[in-house]
Amino acid sequence: MESILEQTDVSKSEKMHTELEELKSGFAQLRSDVVNLFSHAMGFGRNGAQVAKESAAEQYESLKNRFADLKQRGAEQFGTVSKQVEEHPLGAAMVAFGIGFVFAKLMHRRH
Numbered sequence: 001m002e003s004i005l006e007q008t009d010v011s012k013s014e015k016m017h018t019e020l021e022e023l024k025s026g027f028a029q030l031r032s033d034v035v036n037l038f039s040h041a042m043g044f045g046r047n048g049a050q051v052a053k054e055s056a057a058e059q060y061e062s063l064k065n066r067f068a069d070l071k072q073r074g075a076e077q078f079g080t081v082s083k084q085v086e087e088h089p090l091g092a093a094m095v096a097f098g099i100g101f102v103f104a105k106l107m108h109r110r111h
Contacts, residue, residue: 085092
């Protein structure tokens with residue numbers, strides 16, 4: 001009878017050992033899958049950051065070009081106004097006086 005009990009204990013021990021090995025294998029696979037998942041996630045995060053950085057750089061360049069264009073147009077308009085004032089100083093003084101008068105009247109009504 002002892003031999004049957006010993007065989008049962010050996011069988012249970014082998015079964016337990018087999019199950020333990022399967023668990024170890026499963027955990028090793030799970031660990032590998034988690035590492036791969038994080039690697040891919042970090043890769044996507046880096047790619048997203050790179051795309052955002054490139055987009056920001058493009059927007060910065062676009063704004064810089066727009067500002068340069070506005071600056072140039074402003075300088076041209078200033079030159080045009082300066083030329084008009086030089087050609088018609090009396091008219092420019094009268095326009096400036098008129099604008100100042102209207103502005104003063106508007107400000108006086110507010111208070």
